[in-house]
Amino acid sequence: MSNLVRSAAKQRICDAALEHFVCYGYDGASLQQIAEMVGIRKASIYAHFTNKDALFLTLFDDAINAENQFVDHCFAKQQKLPGQCYCDALKQHYQHALHFRFLLRTAYVPPQHLAQSISALYSEHLRHCETHISSALSQHSASLDLAYLSQAYLGVIDSLHVELLYAGTADFDKRLDAMWRLFATALH
Numbered sequence: 001m002s003n004l005v006r007s008a009a010k011q012r013i014c015d016a017a018l019e020h021f022v023c024y025g026y027d028g029a030s031l032q033q034i035a036e037m038v039g040i041r042k043a044s045i046y047a048h049f050t051n052k053d054a055l056f057l058t059l060f061d062d063a064i065n066a067e068n069q070f071v072d073h074c075f076a077k078q079q080k081l082p083g084q085c086y087c088d089a090l091k092q093h094y095q096h097a098l099h100f101r102f103l104l105r106t107a108y109v110p111p112q113h114l115a116q117s118i119s120a121l122y123s124e125h126l127r128h129c130e131t132h133i134s135s136a137l138s139q140h141s142a143s144l145d146l147a148y149l150s151q152a153y154l155g156v157i158d159s160l161h162v163e164l165l166y167a168g169t170a171d172f173d174k175r176l177d178a179m180w181r182l183f184a185t186a187l188h
Contacts, residue, residue, distance in 0.1 A: 010048045012038050018059050022102045026056060026111040057117060063103035064125050070097070075132040081184055082136035083153050086129075087160060091172045094164045104165045130154060140187065149186060156183050
């Protein structure tokens with residue numbers, strides 16, 4: 001969806017809207033306030049987006065693309081165990097990547113009327129992660145049950161995402177250690 005090059009004006013709207021949606025969620029976000037952040041009139045947003053939903057879905061698609069690139073980057077690195085680099089990077093990534101906070105908040109608590117579209121896009125992202133972990137697992141050992149362990153890995157990721165979203169980073173290290181030990185044990 002968002003693979004096209006954007007005008008500078010449209011990108012400024014997207015940047016401001018991302019920050020605004022992360023702070024206020026879909027329901028609390030205001031196109032008027034986004035326009036004020038950019039220094040334009042609210043009507044100018046409609047020159048780029050048909051409505052709030054279109055802007056929100058564009059941002060979610062951008063977040064999915066950025067997160068897929070992050071997953072690609074993590075899995076391209078040499079790892080002690082399959083998928084470890086991604087898990088180890090999540091806490092810092094959450095603290096510094098606005099798109100990732102938006103993605104998690106939206107995927108886990110989507111606006112009800114957009115839930116089906118959000119779920120479809122997020123499912124594609126999870127399949128992207130599953131492809132990477134299956135490949136990494138197959139290189140780790142030919143005797144592993146790839147489908148079973150790939151799903152277990154997604155469970156680890158899900159647990160870590162929920163910890164970040166609802167508890168923040170305070171207890172993240174404990175959850176990461178527990179989940180990673182459990183997954184590492186399953187690999188051996």
